[in-house]
Amino acid sequence: MKEIPVKNKVKITRIEKGNLTQMELANLVGVTRQTMNLIEAQKYNPSIRVCLLIARFLDKPLDELFWIEE
Helix, strand or coil: CCCCEEEEHHHHHHHHHCCCCCHHHHHHHHHCHHHHHHCCCCCCCHHHHHHHHHHHHCCHHHHHHHCCCC
């Protein structure tokens, strides 16, 4: 099965949210800073739970932060 790339705006939104650090967001979501770095670099697709928590703490709708590139 062909992998479908998932894009995200987590880093941009995190910075716009008041310059929240990767570590701060990672702690809020319950992942490591390294995992948050991989998510922001689009090298790791997080679980739906992590995506929902990121959206909650960044106060954005899920589809505004994550989408499938056509």
